[in-house]
Amino acid sequence: MLKLFFVFILISNCFQVEAQKSARYFYLKNTADSLIFEKNTREAYLLYRKMIKISDIDPFIDIELVKLSLKAKDFKRAKKYLKKSILNGATLGMLQVDSNVNNFLMRGIKWKETYNFLRQKHLSKIPHLEERITLLKMLESDQAFRSLLGVIEYKKADSLIFANDTVNMSAIKEIIQKIGFPNLESVGMDGVNAIFILLLHAHGIDDTKNIETITPLMKKAVTNLKYPPFNMAIVIDRQRALSRQKQIYGSYWEMGKHNKRIVTPIENIDKVDARRKEIGLPPLSLLRKQRGYELPLDYKN
Numbered sequence: 001m002l003k004l005f006f007v008f009i010l011i012s013n014c015f016q017v018e019a020q021k022s023a024r025y026f027y028l029k030n031t032a033d034s035l036i037f038e039k040n041t042r043e044a045y046l047l048y049r050k051m052i053k054i055s056d057i058d059p060f061i062d063i064e065l066v067k068l069s070l071k072a073k074d075f076k077r078a079k080k081y082l083k084k085s086i087l088n089g090a091t092l093g094m095l096q097v098d099s100n101v102n103n104f105l106m107r108g109i110k111w112k113e114t115y116n117f118l119r120q121k122h123l124s125k126i127p128h129l130e131e132r133i134t135l136l137k138m139l140e141s142d143q144a145f146r147s148l149l150g151v152i153e154y155k156k157a158d159s160l161i162f163a164n165d166t167v168n169m170s171a172i173k174e175i176i177q178k179i180g181f182p183n184l185e186s187v188g189m190d191g192v193n194a195i196f197i198l199l200l201h202a203h204g205i206d207d208t209k210n211i212e213t214i215t216p217l218m219k220k221a222v223t224n225l226k227y228p229p230f231n232m233a234i235v236i237d238r239q240r241a242l243s244r245q246k247q248i249y250g251s252y253w254e255m256g257k258h259n260k261r262i263v264t265p266i267e268n269i270d271k272v273d274a275r276r277k278e279i280g281l282p283p284l285s286l287l288r289k290q291r292g293y294e295l296p297l298d299y300k301n
Contacts, residue, residue: 026280055225059090086118089189132191139194181217183226196231229280
């Protein structure tokens with residue numbers, strides 16, 4: 001009995017340590033992102049560097065460090081973070097979005113060979129490559145069927161999309177049953193991007209319940225810093241909006257007049273910022289201030 005008690009204490013302490021680690025990471029990220037918005041790149045750079053000491057599996061953070069190193073003309077560090085970003089799963093598409101990062105990548109001698117070598121090294125470390133490939137193939141079919149919209153009669157295209165989405169959700173549940181919720185560590189960044197889009201497109205009759213079932217697993221992956229918080233929030237909020245329910249995190253918006261982004265109604269809105277903080281998102285007031293989002297009238301902060 002005493003042994004079981006000590007095991008329980010040990011597990012509780014581990015959960016507390018993980019929670020503290022993720023809270024610190026999220027605080028640093030949200031602060032750094034705000035500093036970037038305010039063009040205080042020097043302070044943001046220092047915070048991003050603190051983040052990767054806590055967890056360094058997100059290639060987007062490495063790419064931010066490449067950008068900031070280039071601005072500081074610290075090319076040695078920029079090269080270091082560029083390599084780390086690729087080892088953590090950054091694709092050419094992710095690197096080419098920013099012209100400075102893309103130019104720096106192509107400036108290297110034999111950059112294609114270097115990228116391919118690091119990319120292969122990244123893939124070799126993914127423990128569930130088969131599931132990653134399955135997710136990528138599912139995403140490919142998802143995009144192929146959606147490309148039929150506007151090409152063939154709408155009802156037929158929608159019917160084909162619905163049938164494909166249903167098959168995909170069934171496959172997703174099988175993958176989760178086998179390896180847990182796919183995350184940065186288990187299927188890599190492109191696998192994470194694939195399951196995000198697939199869940200975002202889920203709109204079957206049972207998908208509200210499916211998302212509710214998956215939510216605790218997504219939340220655990222977010223808390224363990226292995227899945228992006230926004231991905232979780234928008235999947236849940238969009239699903240609720242489509243089923244005419246109030247959203248949870250305030251991540252879903254609709255376009256209003258003059259391209260104004262209007263955040264749709266939120267359940268128990270007095271506690272929305274606490275819920276957002278729990279999964280690593282900044283308060284809604286920051287989105288209003290920085291991006292001009294129009295928030296529900298009952299949002300008081």
